[in-house]
Amino acid sequence: MRPPRLLRLAIATLGLCLALPATVGAAAWTVAEGSAIRFEAYQQGAPVQGAFPRFTADILFDPDDLAGSRIAVEIDTTSVTTGHKDRDAVVRSPNLLDVERWPSARFASARIEKVGDDAYEAHGELTLRAVAKEVVLPFTLHMADDPRDLSLRRAEARGELTISRLDFGVGQGEWASTATVGDKVVIAIEITATARR
Amino acid sequence: MVEIGEAVRARPAQIERYGAVAQAFHWLIAALILFMLGLGYYMEDLPLGLRKLQLYNLHKSIGISIAMLAALRLLWRLLHPPPPLPTGMRCWERKAAGVVHALLYLMLFVQPLVGFLQSNAVSFPVVLWGLVPLPPLIGPDERLGETLLTVHTVGGNFLALLVILHVGAALRHHFVLKDDVLRRMLPGPAAHR
Numbered sequence: 001m002r003p004p005r006l007l008r009l010a011i012a013t014l015g016l017c018l019a020l021p022a023t024v025g026a027a028a029w030t031v032a033e034g035s036a037i038r039f040e041a042y043q044q045g046a047p048v049q050g051a052f053p054r055f056t057a058d059i060l061f062d063p064d065d066l067a068g069s070r071i072a073v074e075i076d077t078t079s080v081t082t083g084h085k086d087r088d089a090v091v092r093s094p095n096l097l098d099v100e101r102w103p104s105a106r107f108a109s110a111r112i113e114k115v116g117d118d119a120y121e122a123h124g125e126l127t128l129r130a131v132a133k134e135v136v137l138p139f140t141l142h143m144a145d146d147p148r149d150l151s152l153r154r155a156e157a158r159g160e161l162t163i164s165r166l167d168f169g170v171g172q173g174e175w176a177s178t179a180t181v182g183d184k185v186v187i188a189i190e191i192t193a194t195a196r197r
Numbered sequence: 198m199v200e201i202g203e204a205v206r207a208r209p210a211q212i213e214r215y216g217a218v219a220q221a222f223h224w225l226i227a228a229l230i231l232f233m234l235g236l237g238y239y240m241e242d243l244p245l246g247l248r249k250l251q252l253y254n255l256h257k258s259i260g261i262s263i264a265m266l267a268a269l270r271l272l273w274r275l276l277h278p279p280p281p282l283p284t285g286m287r288c289w290e291r292k293a294a295g296v297v298h299a300l301l302y303l304m305l306f307v308q309p310l311v312g313f314l315q316s317n318a319v320s321f322p323v324v325l326w327g328l329v330p331l332p333p334l335i336g337p338d339e340r341l342g343e344t345l346l347t348v349h350t351v352g353g354n355f356l357a358l359l360v361i362l363h364v365g366a367a368l369r370h371h372f373v374l375k376d377d378v379l380r381r382m383l384p385g386p387a388a389h390r
Contacts, residue, residue, distance in 0.1 A: 043250070044324035044327050046324050047322070048320055083339055087245065087321075090246075177247060
């Protein structure tokens with residue numbers, strides 16, 4: 001026997017209410033192709049480019065609900081590349097990133113602030129070699145409808161963060177010297193992400 | 198100065214030497230090349246560490262400096278032609294001397310250039326004497342970098358061969374042919390043309 005129409009409506013409404021919390025609040029974003037986490041280190045003051053091709057990001061973001069927005073990025077440190085395999089091996093070695101012991105680095109935002117038109121700051125914690133430090137990641141954000149899929153919104157975020165590698169212990173032994181390889185490292189993020197409208 | 202007067206009298210055919218500046222260029226670049234060959238063979242087998250990085254940086258700075266010195270040297274040579282080769286040298290000897298000298302000059306530019314491009318390709322910066330970052334001429338390309346490293350190594354071996362030929366010929370002139378070819382690149386009393 002089918003339940004009465006009113007009961008069916010009540011069940012449907014209840015179901016909808018249970019489903020809703022997942023869809024209201026800040027939207028969940030999916031990182032798309034073309035996203036990159038790069039860095040720039042310095043040899044004799046001259047920049048050397050590198051990248052972490054493998055990373056994952058959990059992004060909840062809504063410019064109108066920054067309190068409910070958060071960014072968590074997990075970087076696969078074993079994927080580090082600098083365009084020279086011997087140097088890559090040194091960067092992965094125990095004296096630098098020590099990727100065998102710490103195969104991932106993390107950034108997790110505690111709060112996100114709007115600081116201008118399309119300009120934000122993610123205040124949070126960067127964990128590298130199991131050393132966690134408070135950092136601020138300023139970024140710009142442009143959002144638009146995805147031209148290829150009108151059910152999606154597309155966001156492009158660009159940000160740069162300067163750290164001291166020695167603060168995180170990236171530079172043990174001889175690499176603690178900053179005479180040839182500088183202490184400063186600039187981390188740059190270029191994230192393209194999509195979310196359901 | 199009696200001795201010098203006697204020496205000059207004792208040698209009726211006066212030596213026409215290279216000038217002081219040309220000699221300074223020659224011996225400075227010669228010393229740098231020998232040092233660079235030794236450094237090159239030594240440092241390439243080191244494990245990549247701070248020491249290797251610093252030796253490579255030194256190698257790069259000296260290499261670029263050699264190319265700059267060689268440019269000045271060629272300019273000087275244009276304005277101050279070298280003394281003539283001794284009379285009595287056979288045709289093939291003159292040709293051989295010309296070819297080896299030309300190749301030596303060529304390698305003073307080719308070897309630093311290939312080394313510089315190799316650094317560019319594997320995205321290692323070249324900072325002249327730790328002060329002047331030189332902009333890369335080519336973009337990152339690790340495979341091209343490996344090829345250029347091979348070319349640079351072969352170039353180093355070739356340059357070493359040219360040095361051996363050059364030194365061997367100079368010693369042959371001095372000890373076998375007993376002419377003034379080696380002496381004219383050594384300091385001594387100036388010739389009166």
